[in-house]
Amino acid sequence: xxxxxxxxxxxxxxxxxxxxxxxxxxxxxxxxxxxxxxxxxxxxxxxxxxxxxxxxxxxxxxxxxxxxxxxxxxxxxxxxxxxxxxxxxxxxxxxxxxxxxxxxxxxxxxxxxxxxxxxxxxxxxxxxxxxxxxxxxxxxxxxxxxxxxxxxxxxxxxxxxxxxxxxxxxxxxxxxxxxxxxxxxxxxxxxxxxxxxxxxxxxxxxxxxxxxxxxxxxxxxxxxxxxxxxxxxxxxxxxxxxxxxxxxxxxxxxxxxxxxxxxxxxxxxxxxxxxxxxxxxxxxxxxxxxxxxxxxxxxxxxxxxxxxxxxxxxxxxxxxxxxxxxxxxxxxxxxxxxxxxxxxxxxxxxxxxxxxxxxxxxxxxxxxxxxxxxxxxxxxxxxxxxxxxxxxxxxxxxxxxxxxxxxxxxxxxxxxxxxxxxxxxxxxxxxxxxxxxxxxxxxxxxxxxxxxxxxxxxxxxxxxxxxxxxxxxxxxxxxxxxxxxxxxxxxxx
Numbered sequence: 001x002x003x004x005x006x007x008x009x010x011x012x013x014x015x016x017x018x019x020x021x022x023x024x025x026x027x028x029x030x031x032x033x034x035x036x037x038x039x040x041x042x043x044x045x046x047x048x049x050x051x052x053x054x055x056x057x058x059x060x061x062x063x064x065x066x067x068x069x070x071x072x073x074x075x076x077x078x079x080x081x082x083x084x085x086x087x088x089x090x091x092x093x094x095x096x097x098x099x100x101x102x103x104x105x106x107x108x109x110x111x112x113x114x115x116x117x118x119x120x121x122x123x124x125x126x127x128x129x130x131x132x133x134x135x136x137x138x139x140x141x142x143x144x145x146x147x148x149x150x151x152x153x154x155x156x157x158x159x160x161x162x163x164x165x166x167x168x169x170x171x172x173x174x175x176x177x178x179x180x181x182x183x184x185x186x187x188x189x190x191x192x193x194x195x196x197x198x199x200x201x202x203x204x205x206x207x208x209x210x211x212x213x214x215x216x217x218x219x220x221x222x223x224x225x226x227x228x229x230x231x232x233x234x235x236x237x238x239x240x241x242x243x244x245x246x247x248x249x250x251x252x253x254x255x256x257x258x259x260x261x262x263x264x265x266x267x268x269x270x271x272x273x274x275x276x277x278x279x280x281x282x283x284x285x286x287x288x289x290x291x292x293x294x295x296x297x298x299x300x301x302x303x304x305x306x307x308x309x310x311x312x313x314x315x316x317x318x319x320x321x322x323x324x325x326x327x328x329x330x331x332x333x334x335x336x337x338x339x340x341x342x343x344x345x346x347x348x349x350x351x352x353x354x355x356x357x358x359x360x361x362x363x364x365x366x367x368x369x370x371x372x373x374x375x376x377x378x379x380x381x382x383x384x385x386x387x388x389x390x391x392x393x394x395x396x397x398x399x400x401x402x403x404x405x406x407x408x409x410x411x412x413x414x415x416x417x418x419x420x421x422x423x424x425x426x427x428x429x430x431x432x433x434x435x436x437x438x439x440x441x442x443x444x445x446x447x448x449x450x451x452x453x454x455x456x457x458x459x460x461x462x463x464x465x466x467x468x469x470x471x472x473x474x475x476x477x478x479x480x481x482x483x484x485x486x487x488x489x490x491x492x493x
Contacts, residue, residue: 001021001070001444001445001446002021002067002068002069002070002446003018003019003020003021003026003065003067003068003069003070004018004019004069004070004071004072004073004231004437004440004441004444004446005017005018005019005058005061005069005071005072005073005223005437006019006072006073006074006075006433006434006436006437006440007054007057007058007072007073007074007075007160007433007436008075008076008235008430008432008433008436009050009053009054009074009075009076009077009156009157009160010076010077010235010256010257010432011077011080011097011098011099011256011257012032012033012035012257012307013030013031013032013033013053014030014031014033014050014053014054014056014057015028015029015030015057015430015433016028016029016030016054016057016058016060016061017061017430017433017434017437018061018065019433019434019437019441020067021446021447022456023434023437023438023447023453023456025428025430025433025434026065027061027064027065028061029056029057029058029060029061030057031052031053031056031057032053033045033046033049033050033052033053034046034049036094039102041100041101041102041104041342041490042096042100042101042102043096043097043099043100043342044094044095044096044097044100045080045094045095045097046091046094046095047082047084047091047094047095047156047159048090048091050095050156050159050160051159051160051163054160054163055221055222058221058222058223059222061222062222062223062224069223069224069227070228070441070444070446071227071228071229071230071231071440071441071443071444071446072164072217072223072227072228072229072230072231072440073229073230073231073232073433073435073436073437073438073439073440073441074157074160074161074229074231074232074436075157075232075233075234075235075238075432075433075435075436076155076156076157076160076175076234076235077097077098077155077156077235078098078155078156078175078178078234078235078236079098079130079131079132079135079155079178079179080095080096080097080098080132080155080156081095081096081132081135081136081139081153081155082095082153082154082155082156082158082159083136083139083145083151083152083153083154083203084151084152084154084159084162085150085151085152086149086150086151086152086167086169087150089162089163089167092139092145092151093139093143093144093145095156095159096135096138096139098130099130099257099258099300099304099342100129100135100342101129101342101343101351102129102135102138103129103134103135103137103138104129104343104351104352106129106134106137106138107127107128107129107134107351108127108351110127110134110196111127115127115196118192118193118196119180119193120272121272122183122184122185122190122192122193123177123180123181123182123183123184123190123193124177124184124269124272124277124278124279125178125180125277125278125279126277126349127180128345128349128351129343129351130298130300130345131178131179131180132155132178132179132180132181133179133180133181133193133197133199134180134197136153136179136181136197136199137197137198137199140198140199141198147198147199147200147203148200149202151200151203152169152203152205153199153203153204153205154169154171154205155171155175155178155179155234157171157172157175157232157234158170158171158175158205161214161215161229161232164215164217164218164221164229165214165215165216165217165218165229166218166220168214168215169205169206170205170206170207170208170214170215171205171206171207171208171232172207172208172209172210172214172232172233172282172283173187173207173208173209173210173280173282173283173291174210174232174233174234174237174238174279174280174281174282174283175232175233175234176189176205176207176280177234177279177280178234178279180193180197181193181194181197181199181204182207184269184278184279184280184293185269187207187280187283187291188207189201189204189207208232209282209283209284209285209286209289210231210232210233210237210282210283210284210439211230211231211282211283211284211285211439211440211442211443212230212285212286212289212443213228213229213230213443213444214229214230214232215228215229216228216229217229228440228443228444229440230439230440230441230443230444231436231437231438231439231440231441231442231443232436232439233282233435233436233439235254235256235260235432236254236260236262236296236432237262237279237280237281237282237294237435238431238432238433238434238435238436238439239252239254239260239262239402239403239431239432239435240252240262240264240281240294240435241281241282241435241438241439242402242426242428242430242431242432242433242434242435242436242437242438243400243402243426243431243435243457244450244453244454244456244457245262245263245264245400246264246292246450246453246454247264248264248265248266248394249263249264249392249394249396249397250263250264250396250400251263251264251385251388251396251398251399251400252399252400252401252402252431253381253399253400253401253402253403253415254401254402254403254431254432255302255303255377255401255402255403255404255405255406255411256302256303256403256404256405256432257301257302257303257304257307258298258299258300258301258302258303258304258345259299259302259303259377259380259381259403260296260297260298260299261296261297261299261381261384261385261388261399262279262281262294262295262296262297263294263295263296263388263392263396264281264292264293264294265278265293265294265295265392266292266293267290267291267292267293268293269293270293270295270392273295273387273391274347274387274391275297275346275347275348275349275387275391276295276296276297276346276347276384276387276388276391277295277296277297277298277346278293278294278295278296279293279294279295279296280292280293280294281293281294282439284439284442284450295388295391295392296346297345297346297347297381297383297384297385297387297388298345298346299345299346299377299380299381299383299384300340300341300342300343300344300345301339301340301341301342301355302339302376302377302380302405303319303403303404303405304339304341304342305337305339305341305373305376305377306319306322306373306405307319308339308341309322309369309370309373315366315369315370316366316370319404321370322370322373322374322405322408323374323407323408323409323410323411325366325367325370325371326367326370326371326373326374326408326410326411327371327410328367329365329367329368329371331371332359332368332369332371332372332375333359333361333363333364333368334359334361335357335358335359335360335364335368335369335371335372336356336357336358336359336372336375336376336478336479336481336482337355337356337357337369337372337373337375337376338353338355338356338357338358338376338479338482338483338485338486339355339373339376339380340353340354340355340356340486340489341354341355344483344486344487346383346384346387347383347384347387348383348483348487350487350488352487352488352489352490353486353487353488353489353490354486354489354490355486356482356485356486356489357369357372358482358485359482374405374408374410374411374414375414375475375479376479377405377411377415378411378414378415378418379418379476379479381415381418381419382415382418382419382476385399385419386419395421396419396421397421397422398421398422398423398424398462399415399419399421399422399423399424400424400426400431401415401423401424401425401426402425402426402428402429402430402431402432403429403431403432404429406425406426406429407429409461409463412425412461412463413463413466415463416463416464416465416466417465417466417467417472418472418475418476419465420465420469420472421465422462422463422464422465423462423463424459424461424462424463425459425460425461425462425463426457426458426459426460427458427459427460428458438453
């Protein structure tokens with residue numbers, strides 16, 4: 001049958017994987033791309049540079065793997081906005097990244113106008129600059145881009161499919177559900193929301209199931225021509241799929257640039273819940289497609305906070321130093337770091353929150369600050385898990401984890417202590433890429449059903465709670481006090 005190639009277009013770089021029929025990664029390539037910060041709170045990417053990173057990683061993979069390619073899957077950083085000209089295929093503005101906060105005031109204005117209930121009921125989201133809709137509105141109204149018949153809008157998956165296939169303008173339901181323009185009940189673009197933000201419906205991509213053929217590659221692509229692009233999902237939904245969380249109640253946390261806790265809630269869309277997002281997990285099937293939904297807690301800065309320790313403060317040389325340095329001290333000495341570097345996501349949804357380090361003394365050193373950063377990752381995840389179990393009235397029995405920071409045993413043990421249930425690290429850390437590979441392989445017959453994929457999932461290590469609940473709760477209460485001091489800090493327009 002052949003291998004499946006997964007393209008994981010993340011926030012800081014592109015990873016491409018070759019996955020064999022047994023679900024094992026057999027090839028890997030990676031390229032970073034540039035992060036642009038033109039103003040405080042603004043984050044941008046060069047869409048051409050993302051595409052060039054895809055081409056480079058595909059070329060590296062195909063040069064080292066001899067087997068035929070059965071399909072390509074794509075997973076991406078979701079809410080990031082790319083706009084380009086249909087005639088030339090050239091980007092018209094730098095991509096505005098999901099972390100970007102430039103439309104905070106616009107979201108507040110829409111809230112004051114009473115639009116929050118409309119947005120929540122139709123999209124499952126909240127009015128926050130995290131999502132694509134107000135970013136696209138800003139590009140049209142402030143970015144000098146003309147909203148005419150030649151404008152094409154997409155999340156990063158759409159941009160990559162356009163280039164891979166020579167012009168197919170499509171996306172999947174999971175990515176569409178992150179735009180704030182998509183009705184997650186009817187599974188179509190919502191005219192009222194498009195009108196609210198001045199977005200012409202004609203610039204939006206066609207929405208298709210997550211597992212199904214989106215197009216085929218052109219001869220210019222390193223894989224060669226006529227390779228089907230058959231699986232697409234936003235990165236966190238792809239990780240839920242890659243972690244084999246196919247049944248309602250199963251949950252995962254991906255520790256990446258941000259952290260994202262998702263719980264499968266089945267094929268009926270639940271009502272909005274305070275502090276959480278309701279999102280499309282995936283849609284499978286062409287003739288009788290079936291959509292699964294998820295509750296999501298979005299945490300904006302976890303790996304990004306570690307990156308800030310390295311690049312902003314210079315107190316670590318490499319991200320891999322974080323775990324050993326955090327473990328070199330038994331506790332933080334009372335230091336708490338709230339990494340609200342781009343505001344706070346779930347369950348606070350405060351775009352004006354700002355990073356706070358509290359509890360510093362003369363005895364505080366870099367190890368204590370690094371440990372406080374690691375602990376903050378676990379505290380933020382507990383914030384979400386507590387909200388999620390309360391909303392679903394179904395306590396999770398285990399939390400499956402993946403992503404770069406899941407390599408830190410100290411983090412996962414602290415996480416288990418905080419949430420009070422087992423934390424299970426996947427044997428394959430790149431669950432995001434595996435999810436997109438599985439979606440593509442299902443569409444092309446590499447794998448027959450999700451039951452077969454569930455059998456392939458394997459645990460690497462399980463971390464059980466080892467701290468008394470009273471002690472864990474006392475630490476968490478201190479975290480909550482620190483969070484209150486970070487909220488509503490930035491009062492500038």
